[in-house]
Amino acid sequence: MLKIEVCIGSACYVKGSNQVVADLSQMIRDEGWEDKISLTGSFCMKACQNKTGLGIRINGELIPGITMQNAKEALKAAITERLA
Amino acid sequence: MRMFANDSRQFKFSVLLEICKQAFAGDLDEAEVHARARELVSLSSPRVRCCVYKEREVLRQRVRLSLGQMANDSAPYNPRQIVQVIDAACDGCSIRKIRVTDNCRKCMAKACLEACRFGAISMGTDRSQIDYDKCKECGMCAKACPYNAIVVTERPCYAHCPVQAISWDENGIAVIDEKKCINCGQCELSCPFGACEDISWVVPVITALKMDIPSFAIIAPSIQGQFGSANLAQIRKGIEMLGFEKCYEVALGADAVAKYEAEELREHMEAGVPLTTSCCPGFVNMQKMHFPEIYEKNKSTTVSPMMALANKLKKEYPDHGIVFIGPCVAKKQEAMEYVSAVDYVLTFEELAAMVAAKDIDFSKIETGEAGHASNYGRGFAASGGVAAAVQQARKENAEDPVNAVFANGAFECKQQLQLIKAGKFPADILEGMCCVGGCVGGPAAIVNAQIAKGRMFKENLANKAETIGGSLDKNSFDGVMMHVVKKEETNHAED
Structure with missing residues (x-):
């Protein structure tokens, strides 16, 4: 079971993390990952301070370089890799 | 509705x-x-x-x-x-500050012509008229007219x-x-x-609540009386029904701030430097941006009541989100310009919208637990309340009362800061609140300030015996960060 946390602190919200939450839940439904992934939110995980893109953690590990634009592809790759 | x-x-x-x-x-x-x-x-x-x-x-x-x-x-x-x-x-809106209205009777005395020192007024066919190339907008003509025919309007x-x-x-x-x-x-x-x-930040807050991220709501003292007949206990319970794990009164933080500011005041008085309060973010901004020397020298370094309570909760529950709810828009900046213990700030208007969206009626909720804050902490909601709480903190410490000035509203704040700058401030402590009447008169308050104050007074009669010391015994702020740190180092705004 992968635990994905998306930051919805103000800095990430402004950069589109709400959209990423929506995209991820859609992706989980489309791929049939419902029992493999739990999607949850988090308040500020300081990704903004370290300028590593949107705050997104998979099983506690911060995934750097995610933006609203590349979120779908990059996260799909990251998830597929970890599910394999 | x-x-x-x-x-x-x-x-x-x-x-x-x-x-x-x-x-x-x-x-x-x-x-x-x-x-x-x-x-x-x-x-x-x-x-x-x-x-x-x-x-x-x-x-x-x-x-x-x-x-x-x-x-x-x-x-x-x-x-x-x-x-x-x-x-x-x-x-x-019209940006002509001085205008002649049809109240003008084209009188014999023509006091307006006499009053204008710039030769901007002449008598027209129906009424006196202003030459706007010459008018300096001093308003003397308006003062001189016995018919109030000349009006001074500003946007x-x-x-x-x-x-x-x-x-x-x-x-x-x-x-x-x-x-x-x-x-x-x-x-x-x-x-x-x-x-x-x-x-507004209602959307991310609702997202957080829907995703069950554990969060606390902390409510400004001025919330009392904002929702019809609902009392504080009902309001707190109603807010928890939105999905918050628990709702706390910021008045608890205010009790702690009163104690810390009283301590700071002692040091300031020994040094002969008047103390300015730090709870109103508009007043703090005014000092920081327009009176930087006062900001450095006079401003209390005690955090605001919101930050005091948020720092305490974040220390005890680091994984919980904290949402402040108040009548104030400057609080949004105080909490969110830099990384702080407060994750989001909502206003009473926004809370009312969330509550209405969920069909919750505060006044119909069975009464829950009443708060523990003192009336002095709750008094931070109205002009004069902060200084009164500092006086009380001194009294509980067997110290004499001090001379306090309340600046009620942004213009009085500015005036008093100018007095400090000129070295002519007549008291020991300056309480500054940018909204007239204090936070109850805030831009996002729901009801009229006087009505809210009346309801608040009535509800708090039963809580009269509680002291600042008593409140702090029940909710200790020992070990909580109570002083402002340089926030510029933790900017999370830039990309």
Whole structure:
């Protein structure tokens, strides 16, 4: 079971993390990952301070370089890799 | 449901309510949000502006603000600028400050002509007239007229801005100078067209609640009396019903602030330096941006009550989110310009919209647990309350009362700061509150300040015995960060 946390602190919200939450839940439904992934939110995980893109953690590990634009592809790759 | 006394505030509420309903219902799609909000303005709804298209543009910008976006599409996101101009809503009010009205009787004495020292007034065919090339807008003619035929009008936003941050462009549309603006919200409170508004964070807060991220709500003391007959216990329970794990009174933090500020005051008095309070973020901004030497020398370094309680909760529950709910727009900047213990700030208006979206009626809730804060902490909600609490903290420590000055409203704040700057301030402590009446008169308060104060007084009669010391015994702030640290190092705004 992968635990994905998306930051919805103000800095990430402004950069589109709400959209990423929506995209991820859609992706989980489309791929049939419902029992493999739990999607949850988090308040500020300081990704903004370290300028590593949107705050997104998979099983506690911060995934750097995610933006609203590349979120779908990059996260799909990251998830597929970890599910394999 | 009608909540607000004027149509402009009511309309703002309707937009927030629509966004909250949609956010609670499912994932928000921006295009759909705008499409559904459009139903608020139709060809058959009463016209308040020139045409339905203009109203829809105003609506679109209002929706943007409600979604946490800048009102102006092309403006880059700026976490500092909470109060923004909805340019489509700005009426570009007349900028002629002095005008002759048809009260003029073309009298024999013509006191106006005599009063004008710039030769700007002459007698026209029906009434006296002003040569605006010569007029210096001093207002002497208006004072001289026995018929009150000459009026002095200023744009409400400009007249109410204590720091001259408002000007207007070539089309008369208001512009806020971000380098001067202290986000006090006085323009928002005064604009009859609802053209100055604050950016809102209801959507991410609702998202967090829906995702069950554990969160606390912390409520400003001025919430008492804002929701009809509902008492504090009902309000707290009702807020928890939205999905917050627990709702705390910020008055607890205020009790701690009173104690710490009393300690600071002692040091300031020994050094002969007047102390200025730090609870009002508008007042703090005014000092920081317009009186930097006072900010360095006089301003209390004690954190605000909001930050005190948030620091305490974050220390005890580092994984919990903290949402402050108050009547204030400057608090949004205080909490969110830099990384702080407060994750989001909502206003009473926004809370009312969330509560209405969930069909919760505070007054029908079975009474829950009452708070533990003292009436002195709760008193931070009204002008005079902070200084009174500091006096009480001294009294509980067997110290003599001090001389205090209450600056009630932004203009009095400015006046008193000028006195400090000139070395002529007559007291030991300056309590500054940018809203007239204190926080109860805040730009996002729901009910009239006097009514709220009356309800508050009545409800708190039963809590009279509680002291600041007693409150702190029950809720210890030992080990909590109670002093302001340089926040500039933890900026999370830049990309």
